[in-house]
Structures are given as C-alpha cells and as structure tokens.
Amino acid sequence: xxxxxxxxxxxxxxxxxxxxxxxxxxxxxxxxxxxxxxxxxxxxxxxxxxxxxxxxxxxxxxxxxxxxxxxxxxxxxxxxxxxxxxxxxxxxxxxxxxxxxxxxxxxxxxxxxxxxxxxxxxxxxxxxxxxxxxxxxxxxxxxxxxxxxxxxxxxxxxxxxxxxxxxxxxxxxxxxxxxxxxxxxxxxxxxxxxxxxxxxxxxxxxxxxxxxxxxxxxxxxxxxxxxxxxxxxxxxxxxxxxxxxxxxxxxxxxxxxxxxxxxxxxxxxxxxxxxxxxxxxxxxxxxxxxxxxxxxxxxxxxxxxxxxxxxxxxxxxxxxxxxxxxxxxxxxxxxxxxxxxxxxxxxxxxxxxxxxxxxxxxxxxxxxxxxxxxxxxxxxxxxxxxxxxxxxxxxxxxxxxxxxxxxxxxxxxxxxxxxxxxxxxxxxxxxxxxxxxxxxxxxxxxxxxxxxxxxxxxxxxxxxxxxxxxxxxxx
Numbered sequence: 001x002x003x004x005x006x007x008x009x010x011x012x013x014x015x016x017x018x019x020x021x022x023x024x025x026x027x028x029x030x031x032x033x034x035x036x037x038x039x040x041x042x043x044x045x046x047x048x049x050x051x052x053x054x055x056x057x058x059x060x061x062x063x064x065x066x067x068x069x070x071x072x073x074x075x076x077x078x079x080x081x082x083x084x085x086x087x088x089x090x091x092x093x094x095x096x097x098x099x100x101x102x103x104x105x106x107x108x109x110x111x112x113x114x115x116x117x118x119x120x121x122x123x124x125x126x127x128x129x130x131x132x133x134x135x136x137x138x139x140x141x142x143x144x145x146x147x148x149x150x151x152x153x154x155x156x157x158x159x160x161x162x163x164x165x166x167x168x169x170x171x172x173x174x175x176x177x178x179x180x181x182x183x184x185x186x187x188x189x190x191x192x193x194x195x196x197x198x199x200x201x202x203x204x205x206x207x208x209x210x211x212x213x214x215x216x217x218x219x220x221x222x223x224x225x226x227x228x229x230x231x232x233x234x235x236x237x238x239x240x241x242x243x244x245x246x247x248x249x250x251x252x253x254x255x256x257x258x259x260x261x262x263x264x265x266x267x268x269x270x271x272x273x274x275x276x277x278x279x280x281x282x283x284x285x286x287x288x289x290x291x292x293x294x295x296x297x298x299x300x301x302x303x304x305x306x307x308x309x310x311x312x313x314x315x316x317x318x319x320x321x322x323x324x325x326x327x328x329x330x331x332x333x334x335x336x337x338x339x340x341x342x343x344x345x346x347x348x349x350x351x352x353x354x355x356x357x358x359x360x361x362x363x364x365x366x367x368x369x370x371x372x373x374x375x376x377x378x379x380x381x382x383x384x385x386x387x388x389x390x391x392x393x394x395x396x397x398x399x400x401x402x403x404x405x406x407x408x409x410x411x412x413x414x415x416x417x418x419x420x421x422x423x424x425x426x427x428x429x430x431x432x433x434x435x436x437x438x439x440x441x442x443x444x445x446x447x448x449x450x451x452x453x454x455x456x457x458x459x460x461x462x463x464x465x466x467x468x469x470x471x472x473x474x475x
Contacts (some may be wrong), residue, residue: 004041004110004112005037005064005111005113006039006114007038007039007040007043007106007109008040008113008114008115008116008117009043009103009106009113009115009134010022010025010026010029010040010042010117010118010139011043011044011125012044013088013122013289014045014091015088015283015284017053017118017141017282017283018121019044020379021119021139021217021248022139022141023057023058024044024248025139025215026042026061027065028245028471030064031062031086032390032471032472032475035273038114039064039065040063040064040065040066041065041067041110042061042066043067043068043069043102044058044069045069045072045091045092045095046069047072047073047091056178062213063211070095071098073091073095075087076348077091079386080402082196083189083197084228085121085197085201086189086195086197087141087186088121088133089121089124089197089204089431092122092124093124096124096289097126100128100132103116103132105112107134113132113134114134115134115135116135116136116137117136117137117138117139118138118139119138120138120140120142120147120204120379123138123204123210126138126207126211127207129294130210131447136215137211137212138208138211138213138215139215139217140214140218141217141335141378141397142217142218142242142403143216143218143222143226143378143406144218144223144226144227144230145175145179145223145226146187146402147188147216147230148175148178148226148230148369149173149178149181150187150201150204150205150208151205151208151239152173152175152205153201153202153205154205157338165191165192166186166190166191167182167183167191168183169182169183173186174229177225177226178225178226178229179327179409180403184401184404185401186401187201187394187398187399187402188401190202199229208240209239209240211240212350213240213242213243214240214241214242215243215245215474216242216245217246217247217248217382217455218247218250218382219244220244220460220466221452221460222246222247222385222453222456222457222458223244230242240441241259243473245465245471245474246460246467247382247386247460248381248382248458249382249386249457250361250383252359252362252365260282262359263354264307264354264358265363266374267352268307268363269368271305273367273370274369275304275305275370275438276307276368276370277306277307277370277392277437277438278363278364278369278372278373278389279306279309279373280358280360280373280374281311281380281396282308282374282375282379282380282396283377284377284474285311285377285397286311286396287313287314288313288314288315288424288432289313289315289338290315290422291424292310293340294424294425294430295308295427295430296339296340296343298425298426298427298429298430298431299347299351299430299431299434300343300346300347301428301430301431302431302432302435304350304435305436305438306350306434307351307352307358307369308353308354309336309354309355309358310339310353310354310355310356312335312338313335313338329344334355335356336355336415338355344413359370361383361387364383364387364389370389370438371390371434371447372389372390372391373391373392374391374394374432375394375395375397375400376391376394376401376403376404377400378399381403381407382457384450385412385453385454386442386451386458387452388447388451388453388454390437390446390447390449391407391413391446392413392414392434392437393413393414393415393452394416394425411449412450413446414433414436414437414443414446416429417429
C-alpha cells in the first residue's frame with residue numbers, strides 16, 4: 001500500500017443520536033497516529049437528514065474526513081403510523097444499491113477501502129461490504145448491555161411462544177455480566193411482536209454476527225462485568241469481539257453555534273453551586289399533554305431550582321421530535337404555550353423554561369447544575385457521566401429503559417416510577433424524586449458515584465487508558 005493512508009467508510013443511520021457519535025468516531029479515526037494513518041468518508045442518508053441538530057457537527061469535521069449522502073429513497077408506501085425504527089430500516093434497506101455503487105467507486109480509487117463501519121441500524125449493509133471483501137465493524141452508539149440483548153433477540157424469539165409478549169415473561173432475562181432485565185425493559189420496538197419493526201429487530205440481531213467486531217461507545221468502568229462477560233463469549237467464537245472505546249462526548253466548544261451566548265448560561269451564572277436541576281428529554285423525546293402538566297406541577301411543588309428544555313407535547317408518540325416532528329398544534333407557536341396557566345410567572349424566581357434547544361454539554365458542565373432529569377438516551381447519559389452529574393431516570397423509548405436499569409444498578413441515578421394504569425409519572429412522585437436528587441441522601445450518594453465515574457471516564461482516553469488501548473487494537 002506504500003504510504004497511502006488507509007481509508008475507512010462510516011455509515012450513519014438517520015437521527016442525531018446516530019450521526020453525532022459517528023462524526024466523533026470519524027474525527028478519532030483520522031486523528032489516530034501511532035504508525036497507522038487514516039482518511040475517512042462519513043456517509044449519511046438524504047431521507048430525514050434536514051435536521052439542524054447535526055449540520056454544525058458535520059461542518060466542523062477535519063479535512064481528512066469527506067462526507068457523502070446517499071440519494072433519497074421513496075417511503076410513501078409505508079403506513080402513516082409506521083414506527084420510527086421501521087422507517088429507518090426501510091431507508092437503510094432501500095438505499096443498499098446506492099451504497100453498493102458508492103463502495104465500488106471508493107474501492108476503485110487509489111486509497112481503496114480498508115474497513116466499513118455502519119452503526120447499529122446499518123446491519124443490512126454488512127452483506128454488501130462482505131460481498132465486496134471489505135472488513136465490516138458495527139459502531140454501537142449505545143452500550144454493550146443493549147448490544148448483547150439485540151444479539152440474543154433471535155434466540156429469545158425462537159424460544160418464546162408466538163402469542164406471548166416479552167413484557168409478560170414470568171422470569172427475568174439473564175445475560176452473562178448484565179443486570180437481570182424484565183421483558184418490559186427490552187428495547188421499545190420489540191414490545192409488540194405483531195409490528196413490522198419487531199421482525200426488523202430480530203433480523204438485525206442475526207445480521208450482527210456478520211460483523212468482524214463491534215466498536216462500542218462505552219467504557220470499562222461503566223460496564224466492567226458486562227464487557228468482560230461479552231468478550232469471554234467472543235474468545236470462544238460465539239460472538240465477534242467488542243471494543244469499548246468511549247465515552248465519545250462532544251466538548252463544550254463543539255456544540256451548536258452560539259452556545260456561549262445562550263441566555264440560560266447567563267441565568268445559571270447567577271445560581272448557587274449544584275443547586276439547579278436540568279430537565280431535558282433529548283433530541284427526540286416527547287411528553288404527553290397530561291405528563292407535561294404533572295411535570296410542571298411537580299417541579300413547582302418541589303421548590304428546587306430548575307432549567308427545563310420544553311418541547312411541543314404529543315399524545316400519540318413519545319419520540320415525536322426524533323425527526324424534528326413535534327411541531328405546533330395550532331394555537332401559538334411556542335412549546336411554552338403548553339405549560340400550565342401562570343407556571344412561568346409563578347416559578348420565575350427559581351426556574352427557567354427554555355423552548356426547544358439549549359447547549360447541553362455546557363449546561364451539564366456548569367458549576368450550578370446539581371442533577372439531570374433525563375430520558376436516558378445514551379449520548380445524554382455519557383455527557384452527564386463525563387460531567388459528573390447524577391441523573392433522575394425517565395426513559396421514554398428505544399433502549400432507554402435498559403439504560404435506566406443500568407444507571408440505578410450503578411447507583412449513579414435514581415429512577416422515577418410511572419403509574420401502572422396510564423404510564424404517567426404523577427406530580428407527587430416528580431416533587432419527591434427531584435428533592436431527593438438535589439437535596440437528599442440518595443442524591444448525595446449518586447453525586448459521589450457520578451464523581452467517581454467522571455474520573456474514570458477522563459482516564460479512559462489517557463495514553464494507557466482502557467478505551468484508548470481498545471481503539472488502538474481496532475485500528
């Protein structure tokens with residue numbers, strides 16, 4: 001190969017939770033020195049790619065990372081109520097011919113293609129790269145526990161009676177090195193076995209075994225037992241190996257645009273240390289109208305300081321904002337219009353409600369923030385861990401319930417208990433949990449654990465840190 005740099009092609013599924021960590025992986029691949037030089041192409045999809053969330057992240061990539069976009073594919077034959085996952089899998093599947101053309105043209109170029117790295121939803125594409133003789137590594141934008149459950153899914157599908165939903169399984173699911181999981185904690189799209197998304201997920205679990213390895217955005221201290229157990233199975237040839245190379249967390253300066261000027265940071269500057277609860281449900285998470293009212297009442301009743309990122313409510317879909325979809329409902333054009341009458345005025349002294357977007361990394365690293373009410377999306381979880389902020393787990397969709405189980409078991413967070421009958425977290429529960437996290441003993445213990453994990457996260461990428469070593473091994 002001479003002195004030609006090895007070329008790596010990365011394929012990001014639609015959605016900020018996939019594109020942002022993939023952009024960070026691309027950045028690290030080309031920055032990797034130690035004898036191996038790399039260039040990269042980051043490929044995304046035209047469908048759903050209008051999101052403003054990540055245009056700045058792509059614009060700030062180094063020159064040795066080029067970008068490519070696969071042409072749009074038709075989706076108008078999908079039913080209107082098709083799940084987010086079904087839409088994503090359909091896009092990935094229908095764009096395979098375009099991906100094949102792109103990989104062929106890159107293979108014919110002088111640099112060739114040394115490796116192909118799709119993310120979790122790109123399992124189908126491993127067949128294309130395999131036929132072209134390119135080694136394929138799946139980039140797992142969540143943790144090893146979630147990865148393990150997905151690979152285990154085909155077995156679970158075969159051994160569970162067809163008419164039984166996983167949430168009705170009498171026994172917890174026990175995987176080596178993982179917390180026991182209730183069937184209801186498994187990823188959202190497998191909770192209804194009659195939905196097309198379910199069959200896509202089972203197929204994904206099968207196709208993962210085509211990979212040469214998994215590059216996982218987690219780190220040893222966060223999942224030590226799980227990583228060890230998974231790799232013990234890899235050593236026996238059961239699974240491809242997993243490389244824990246995280247945490248990939250955006251730095252304060254690489255967040256969207258005018259973060260430094262954002263008024264909420266000036267507001268935080270005026271608050272006491274570790275006194276403010278940050279409330280945000282990620283780029284996709286959406287609350288119902290009733291839940292929004294209960295959360296507001298609970299925050300108000302707690303008397304704790306808060307900074308709440310408010311989005312438009314949706315009574316139909318807990319991931320309605322995923323593709324920027326949670327738009328106005330007719331009267332008024334701000335999500336703040338959906339807050340209870342007089343809430344903003346009554347809480348003006350201690351709380352701040354902000355519409356739609358805030359610079360999350362800057363906020364979590366601000367000295368005034370003492371806790372984070374989070375949907376437990378993995379990017380948000382790692383950002384909180386890297387900032388040493390304890391969490392109040394409020395999972396909404398995807399693998400978030402599983403992440404909440406992990407956070408509670410690691411004691412870095414407290415969990416909220418929704419009502420059985422309607423899944424709503426009532427105001428009393430919100431007020432009690434918020435007060436405990438900011439001012440209680442359990443909150444203090446979670447803060448201590450969060451501090452330990454922050455130090456471990458910082459060491460993971462030190463010169464002889466476990467994540468850096470895992471990254472060298474993949475490179």
